[in-house]
Each structure stands twice: as structure tokens, then as C-alpha cells.
Amino acid sequence: MNVLVINCGSSSLKYQVIDSETEQVLAKGLCERIGIDGRLVYTPAGGEKEVSDLDMPTHKQAIQFVIDALTNEKTGVIASLDEIGAVGHRLVHGGEKFACSTRITDEVIRAVEECSDLAPLHNPANLIGVRACQELMPNTPQAGVFDTAFHQTMPTEAYMYGIPYEYYEKYRVRKYGFHGTSHSFVSKRTAELVGKPIEDLKIIVCHLGNGASICAVDGGKSVDTSMGLSPLEGLIMGTRSGDIDPSAMEFLCKKENLDITGILEVLNKKSGVQGLSGVSSDFRDLQAGSDEGNERCTMAVDVFCYRVLKYIGAYVAAMNGVDAIAFTAGLGENDSVVRRKIVSRLGYLGIALDDAVNDSTRGKEAVISTADSKVPVWVVPTNEELAIARETVALVK
Numbered sequence: 001m002n003v004l005v006i007n008c009g010s011s012s013l014k015y016q017v018i019d020s021e022t023e024q025v026l027a028k029g030l031c032e033r034i035g036i037d038g039r040l041v042y043t044p045a046g047g048e049k050e051v052s053d054l055d056m057p058t059h060k061q062a063i064q065f066v067i068d069a070l071t072n073e074k075t076g077v078i079a080s081l082d083e084i085g086a087v088g089h090r091l092v093h094g095g096e097k098f099a100c101s102t103r104i105t106d107e108v109i110r111a112v113e114e115c116s117d118l119a120p121l122h123n124p125a126n127l128i129g130v131r132a133c134q135e136l137m138p139n140t141p142q143a144g145v146f147d148t149a150f151h152q153t154m155p156t157e158a159y160m161y162g163i164p165y166e167y168y169e170k171y172r173v174r175k176y177g178f179h180g181t182s183h184s185f186v187s188k189r190t191a192e193l194v195g196k197p198i199e200d201l202k203i204i205v206c207h208l209g210n211g212a213s214i215c216a217v218d219g220g221k222s223v224d225t226s227m228g229l230s231p232l233e234g235l236i237m238g239t240r241s242g243d244i245d246p247s248a249m250e251f252l253c254k255k256e257n258l259d260i261t262g263i264l265e266v267l268n269k270k271s272g273v274q275g276l277s278g279v280s281s282d283f284r285d286l287q288a289g290s291d292e293g294n295e296r297c298t299m300a301v302d303v304f305c306y307r308v309l310k311y312i313g314a315y316v317a318a319m320n321g322v323d324a325i326a327f328t329a330g331l332g333e334n335d336s337v338v339r340r341k342i343v344s345r346l347g348y349l350g351i352a353l354d355d356a357v358n359d360s361t362r363g364k365e366a367v368i369s370t371a372d373s374k375v376p377v378w379v380v381p382t383n384e385e386l387a388i389a390r391e392t393v394a395l396v397k
């Protein structure tokens, strides 16, 4: 079955068509600047990337252009829409309502809408994509795969914040966690690579990309994760602050004459390694700056790595041990310097890094610890689209 995987944002939309039998990507791309002007990027497997400026006033129009590209006589990958067996949507916030993926029904849409005040930027945009697909493909089954669902197994002690309980009762303010599709996919794959049943393993997954989070996976279940009510908590990220004393917000609001929206804009978009370095949110730029002697670039990377190191320690404690550590996402898969800075400080766990393998590992599966390391450390590329396609097939079959 071919699955159309959609990740819909407020003005953009990423898509892939995946053949679920071979798990090959038939075509992928994105629509950008929806509602502004519009641009379609389309890459068929083995073909040239095409970029077209097209008028995209709505998401429905954007998805129509995607369908046109997929069924184009010359460069398309399917003859007609009938060859799409299902649509899988990435949905960001399922609150406490969704502990697993689900077939999309009117009731599910209403429930996702009810979670929207927990993710006001993401959920409404995700649902626009769902509705547009329903209109354009009314007979094709659709599934929703939530970023938060994998973490619904966290115990109360891990997800409660130390604030008045009534805020949890009234508004469900608690830790939810994100990147769940990735943490689930990578932990499963790590267990396969380690060669043991996931039920018997304690795995720490470090998803280090522009957005970054860590997850403690005990017996295949998420028992703690670094992101919280929103994706702002936890690690230092490309432009997000991660953990910070909430009092700093009031202090900065007064000093900088900001309101709550203004300070959240700073913490989400101007902080992280971008804010620390003053150079870039991209670690390749920070590495180049560091090589040229820019001390703030070096400091930003060090602060980032130290926060990861602390969370690993915390999750070893939370699980009373660890059997494998996995690095994934843009940085985790590609940046050997960041991996070395973190893993070389895990000697207390009997972990030893194989520097040569680490240095040569980019974007591929590899064990980067030495043969006698007490705990294996793996690089495991994530594939959220494939995970969404697999979940979708399982739901619609």
C-alpha cells in the first residue's frame, strides 16, 4: 500500500509517499509560503528535484498541487489517487486523550481541537491538513500519529510539575513530551541492533536536532522525557532555551520591557545555541566559528553538551541503569564532535568511545563505543515519516 505522509504547519506542509511493502520513498517534498504566495518542491525517487512557484492561498490548494505532481504523466510516481491507500498525518499534541495513533474520525478531530490550547501553533495547523485531505480524498482512510502519544506511559512522578494540583485538574498542566514518534522508532531499532527484546532493555535516546529532546525508554515504554507541556522545556536547542528558572522571565520582562508573548518569543526563537553564540543555530556554523577561535561558539556547544550529559545522568538514575544509548536526528547522526563531548564524559558508566568509528560515522547506523564498553552507544538515524507510514498501515488494514 502507498501511504501519503503529511506534516502540516501553519504556512508549510511536508509530504512523502511511502510504499509500505518495500518501505521505499516514492516521492517527497514540501509546500512553502502557503497563504502568502506559494512554492512547491517535489522530488520523485531517482529523479530531479523540481521547484515551482505556484499560487497557494490555502492548504487545500497546496495539497491539490502535491496530488497533481504525484500523478503528473511525466514525473509522477502514481497513475491516479486510487493508488494512495491511506494518509498518515503527524499530529503534534494529543494531550492525555491519545496514548496511541488513531484512525481519524469526526470525534477524533473534535478531541484534537480540544487539545489545541496546549499547542496553539501546531494543532490547528495539523487539522487544516487533515480537513484538506478529507475534502480532496474523501474515500481514503486517514490516520493521526501524535508526537506526544509515546510518552503517555510516563509515571505520575515523572510528568507532574510541582505546582498547585488544581492546575493539573483544571487545565491538565503537566509534562507531555514530544518527538515521541522518533523516540519510539529509534528505541525499537536500537533494541534490534543490540539483539535483545526491547522489553528487557533500558535505553536512552538522544534526539539532537534543531529541536532536541532525550527520552528514557524502559522495557519499550517512555518513562521520562526532557520536553514538557510544550517543546520549550529540557535541552538547550538551536534557538530554544530549554530549562530556565521561571523567575528569569519576570526579571527580563521588566528589564527589557517585554510582555509574556515577547519573552516567550525570545525563549523560543532567539535563545539556545543561537542566542549563546550570537552566530548561528546550526552546529556546522558553530564548529566553523570554534575552529576560527570564536570562544562564544565553543561555549555554546559546550553548554549544549553539558545539558545533554546531565539529562543522561538523570535518566540512568530514573531507570536504575542503562543498557544502550542511541544518538539520532541532524546532530546526533552527523556531529561527531558533539557526540565525543558527551560520550567521553560517561566513563563512570564504563562507557568508552571508539574515536575512529565516531569520527567516521555520519547519517548511518553504527556502534560508536568500543567492543569492551559496558554500555553500547549507537548512532541510529531516525525516520519519522516511515514510522508514521507503518502506524498508518497498521491502523487501516
Ligand code: AMP
Residues within 6 Å of the ligand: 208, 209, 210, 211, 238, 281, 282, 283, 284, 329, 330, 331, 334, 335
Ligand atoms: P534536524 O532538526 O534533525 O534536521 O537537525 C538540524 C541540525 O543538525 C542542524 O541545525 C545542524 O546543526 C545539525 N546537522 C545537520 N547535518 C549536520 C552535519 N553534517 N554535521 C554537523 N551537524 C549537522
